[in-house]
Amino acid sequence: MAASALSPSKPVRDVCDYDLLFDCVHCGLCAEACPTYVVTRSEMDSPRGRIYLMKSLAEGRLELDDDAARHLDLCLGCRGCETACPSGVHYGRLIEGARSFIERNHRRGLADRIKRRAVSAIFPYPNRLQTILAPLKLVDRLGLRPALRAVMPRTIRDWLDLLPPLEPGSRPLANGATNSPQANAPTVVVHHGCVAQVLASSENLNSERLLAAAGYRVVRLEPTACCGALDLHSGNASRALDFARANVRALKNSGADAIVSAASGCSVAIAEYGDLLKDDPEFAADARAVSARVRDLSSILLDAPLKPKREFRSIVTYHDACHLAHGLGVREAPRKLLASIPGVTMVEMTESDLCCGSAGSYNLTEPAMARELARRKADNIVATGADYVVLANPGCEFQVAAELRRRQSKIKVVHLADFLAMASQ
Structure with a gap:
């Protein structure tokens, strides 16, 4: 990380929300809650170290080189540090801003660029993901995945390992509601996500069936757009905003009293639309209303076990x-x-x-x-x-x-x- 002679008195680069950096009092209580720090024991792989790095980049005291980008890339965005922080630092917003800054200003190596562009081009779009996985479904049906895995290069083999079995009917479905919900019953919509609706459709269907059995009227979104979380975490802020607007419009039009997702990352993304779109005059009010209706499946089902x-x-x-x-x-x-x-x-x-x-x-x-x-x-x-x-x-x-x-x-x-x-x- 190359140092610069520029004065640190004010931000000279739009790295993140600069004012939020000063909520951190550098107490270090976040460190043991950070997975990367727990593994590497490197200060620059802790939330405190990364906040110092963001501030130095913003003030022009450091240049964005491979080393600086590496420490920020290695953050999982898990937000365990937010739970541990006594000062209420909004670390999630800071790292998402920094990731966007990296994508705008840093050129990665060729292999890394190809990998990230492939993820960005495929995963937020269910139809594309289904098309690419179609041959693997046949492979799984024939029981040939171990043979395929054996001849693949390591990177592809590692990706294959993460894919669940794709044969149909491999997961049970909950029984549907025994009684039709009352006309005045509260309504709920399950956001099906992008990857989840392809690789874990039973989780969406079971969520809907369990909610129906609990007395809710379930409404559907057709189609369901990506929540934008993948883009927020990888620095593609522009497309994340587009996805957020599409979802705010669809979720508002659904009229649902509660919004649920089987993917907790999607739930949090939707719950934060109000903040994400706060400066958008057309969507700000609707985004706040949508965010306020996000509920967790388990919390709802506890009311009707x-x-x-x-x-x-x-x-x-x-x-x-x-x-x-x-x-x-x-x-x-x-x-x-x-x-x-x-x-x-x-x-x-x-x-x-x-x-x-x-x-x-x-x-x-x-x-x-x-x-x-x-x-x-x-x-x-x-x-x-x-x-x-x-x-x-x-x-x-x-x-x-x-x-x-x-x-x-x-x-x-x-x-x-x-x-x-x-x-x-």
Whole structure:
């Protein structure tokens, strides 16, 4: 990181919301909550170090070189530091601003550019993702994925490992509502996301069926646009705003009283539309109204608990998806819901809220750090002796399941909605 002689008295570059940097008092309480600092023990890979780096870049005291970009790229955006911070630093906003600055002003290596552009061009668009995965569905149907994996280069092999089995009918569906909801029943819409509707459609369907059984009238969005989280995390602010506007319009028109997503990252993105679009005169008011209606599936279902038809005897541990725990502050509701199922024994894992390394597309762009965190998470899961690890985000599911498959572990990784579906059969 090359230093500059420019004065630090005021910002000379639009790196992030400069005023927010001064909320940090440099106490360091965030460090042990930061996955990358826990692994590297490098100050520049801690939230405090990255905030110092952003401030130095903004004030022109450092130049944006490969080293500076690397420390900022390595952040998972998990926001564990926000939970630990006594000063209320809005680190998520800061790192998203810095990522956008990097994309505008830094030229990455060729391989990194190709990888990031592939992710950006495919994952936010379900139709494109479905088209690309169509041959793999046939491969899975024929049981040939191990053979395909054996002949692929390492990067493609690692990406293949993250994909769940694509054969149809591999996940159970919850029973539908036994009674038609009342005409005056509250309405709910499940945002199907982009990747989730292709790779984890059962989680969306089970969410809708469980909500219907709880007495809600379920309305649908057709079609569902990407929430914009992938772009916010990777620095493509312009397209993230376009996705946010499309979703605000669609969610407003749905008339739903509550908005739910089976992907916690999507939930947080939608919950923050009010802030993201606060300066847009056409969308600001509607964005605030939409954000205020975001709810978590487990919190809603606690009001009308699932009544399983049979005892579901199993040992279950729960992984806190980062954005659910740190973005929405939801920790206890999923645990209470799981513990209410007859036969379920809950066992807490160590570091349940430490990031698993998925972080949207992070495990595709930063595979080494993602794999290290996956190993750490899997160690903690295995130590519980659980039959199931339940979580509330598809990305976490794919990441943790891939690592457990590598170990040939029998522990099953299941999304909360799918687990409740199994318990209600």
